[in-house]
Each structure stands twice: as structure tokens, then as C-alpha cells.
Amino acid sequence: MNQRGTLTRQRIVEAAMAMLDESQDRQFSMRKLAAQLQVDPMALYHHHKNRHALMGEVMLALMAECEIPPATGDWRQDIRAICQAVRQLARRHPGSFRAFVVFEQWVPSEHRVNEALYTALLSAGFSKVATVRAVRLLIAYVESFAVDEITGWLEPLTREDRENLAADLSGGAFPATASLLETIVRPDADAEFVFGLDVLIAGLDGVRASA
Amino acid sequence: MNQRGTLTRQRIVEAAMAMLDESQDRQFSMRKLAAQLQVDPMALYHHHKNRHALMGEVMLALMAECEIPPATGDWRQDIRAICQAVRQLARRHPGSFRAFVVFEQWVPSEHRVNEALYTALLSAGFSKVATVRAVRLLIAYVESFAVDEITGWLEPLTREDRENLAADLSGGAFPATASLLETIVRPDADAEFVFGLDVLIAGLDGVRASA
DNA sequence: TACGCTTTCTCTACAGTGTAGAGGAAGCAT
């Protein structure tokens, strides 16, 4: 039952990405992927050297899919748009994006995103050092936020989580936290993301002169 | 050969933390931990329900170890000091900190850190909503930075990585990135961390009035 | 001292993982 020709590098990558994104709980495995493609596990290894290499391809495809808007000439606007694009990508591909953040290896298609950010900041008059640092800062923010969002930290707390939190705070050891309880349990993802962007852009604007 | 009494909840937690921190490459496993403690793997399960629960205990111990400096009355200074404390914790416990960031579950000893940040911001006059958002932003930054640092992204690039990067950029598709090459390959972790703090604090100062 | 009870550890076993190595079948070129 050798069904030749059903597999392609690309088809495997797409299936892997879909599997990562769909299965929130049960995690990705080579064997499950093979099962879904109705193929022997080892068949995958003919197209990709190993799991890590396959993951690399998935990450490549993921970042390549990020829709970077054209530059407007307003660096603040451009940065907002680029960050929102990355966030949208994460929402569209939660599982893959998670894997990407933990991937710990350079993914070439990231260049596109970085280039857009570098361009915006350089054109705004930032020094080279400030630009490089600012981009890492922005990327760190967006990735962290996106992962938090995917994980559910920006949803209103469940009754259970809320009660656990209240119990933790009932001892009186954390008065500031306790006073913020109502705010903590009901976050607003969109507003919070914009808040972060506001802070970062205002801050960058502030250090632009002094850097 | 039943060596009774050698195991303790605490001893297991400490050994697990040490193993996470030391073994940079090869990853932690229950069996390896048991081997190191010279005990049958299943012995661990008498003291901790399962791997996840054990990890929870490790995270608890980790965050409890974070040395939060006393408040000075200057919120900017306090925030800097707290963030540096978290960064130092990450440097002292790279493996555990990594695991912590990916842990995806609430760790009670985090309260201490959050409380300190909440207190600083509330005392500076931030609104409740701004305070909660600012703290998530600060934590996101510090954790991201610390993980980058642990992973080695803030070390000067190796000759090999540098050549790969140069090759990627040689096509001319990323002129801004190419112009920053020399800056990118030689980062300065300490300065970069401070840069991020400067930006965040300046930015928070900026939105304080308007929020 | 002898009995049992509880606590702590071991042994065996199972389902899952990534993947090396050998072999088989399909298609193509000669």
C-alpha cells in the first residue's frame, strides 16, 4: 500500500502548521502528523531531515505570511501598523506562533518584519544603536503580548481563577494587588495592546533626542 | 536496597532546579532527576503528584528567591531596581527561569514582584487601569529580555552566525538591516536593558497624565 | 517480642515520543 506522490515538502509544512494551530491542548507530534496525512511516520523524514528542520520550515512559512503594510512616512503610524500585523498573525496561527517564540533559532523570513521596523526608525532620525535596541524592544513586546493573548491571560478571569486569586490576596499581604482586583480580573486586550504601543512610542520619542 | 529517608519534597525541588539550571543543552527529565538522586524514578511520585506539579514547586521556589529591594519613594528608581532584580534572578537560574516563562500557570510567589510594581505605580499617581497595564508591560519586557539574554541573543554573534546573516543580507532586499549589521552583531546586554527601562519609564511618564 | 499499619521506596509495564536502518514498490531511462 505504497501511496506514492501524496506527499510534498509543502504539503507536510501546511499540515504541520494546521495541526499546531488547531490542536490547542494535545500537542503536535511527528506520528500524529503522519497519521493525519495517512502515511507512515518515517515517510516525513524523506522530505524533512528531522522534526526541528520541519519546524524551521513551518516558522519560515509563518513569518512569510505576515502582511506588512506599506510605509506611510509617519514612523509612529508605521510602527503601530507593523506591530498590529504581527499580533494579527499570532491570532491567526496561535499554535505555530507559540512554537515560533520558543524556537530559539533565526528564521529568515523575520527579516521582512525587522527591515520594516528598522526603516521606520532610521527614517525618524534614531541613531543606529537606538534603532537596533528599539526594534528588539518592540519585537519583545509584541511577541510577549501575543503569547499572553493566545494563552488566555487577556480574557476575563474564570470564576475559579478569580476565586483563587481572591484567596491568595485575602491574607492582606498584598494590599496594592488587592485594591486592583476588579481591574485585574477584567482586562481589555485591544485597549491594552494599544496602551503598550502608546507607552513604547512615547518613550522612544523621548529618548530619541538624548540617544 | 531501599534507602528510605533520603528524599524530601524540598530536596527534590532543589535538585530539579539545579538540574534545570545546569544542563543547558540536554533537557530535564524525571528519570534523569531520579538517577541523580540515586533513586527509582517512581520514588519522586510519592512526593510530587506528577512532573507538572513538581515544576510548579520549582517555579514557586524560584520566584520566592527574587530579592526585591525596599521602596525608595522614587517610583522610577523602584521600578528599575525591581526589574533588575528579576533579571538577576534569571541570570542566576537560567534553566528554571526559561521553564517559568513557558509555564503558563499562575505561580503564587509572583505576587511579591507584582505587588512591588503595583505599589510603585499607584504611589506615582497612575490610575488603576494604567497601573495594571503598565505592570504587565514591564513584566513582559523583563521576561522577554531575560530569556533573550539566557538564550544568547545578546552576546556578540559568532563568526558563523555573522556570516549567515551577511549572506542573508547580501541580496540587497534589506538595506536598512544591512546598514545596521555592525551594530546588530555586537550588542551590549547591560546597556540595552537600561535602554529598554529608559524607554518604558519615559513612556509611562508620558501617558500618566493622559490616562 | 510479635503483630500489624503506614510510609517510603522499587519493579514491572504501557503507551507515547523521535528517528536510524533496511527493504520494498513504483516510476523512469535504457
Add this chain to the structure above:
DNA sequence: ATGCTTCCTCTACACTGTAGAGAAAGCGTA
């Protein structure tokens, strides 16, 4: 038809977490 290459399968191994059944050590009570 013959061989070559490409794609896939099968078997096997070392590894993972952990369920379930004991075994051994220490204790309390008789």
C-alpha cells in the same frame, strides 16, 4: 526487460511520563 532512482513502509531502539502492584523499613500497640 533491466536497472536506477525516488518515495514510502516496517521494524527496532532508546527515550519519555506514570499507573499499579508489591516490598522493606520504621512505628505504635499488645
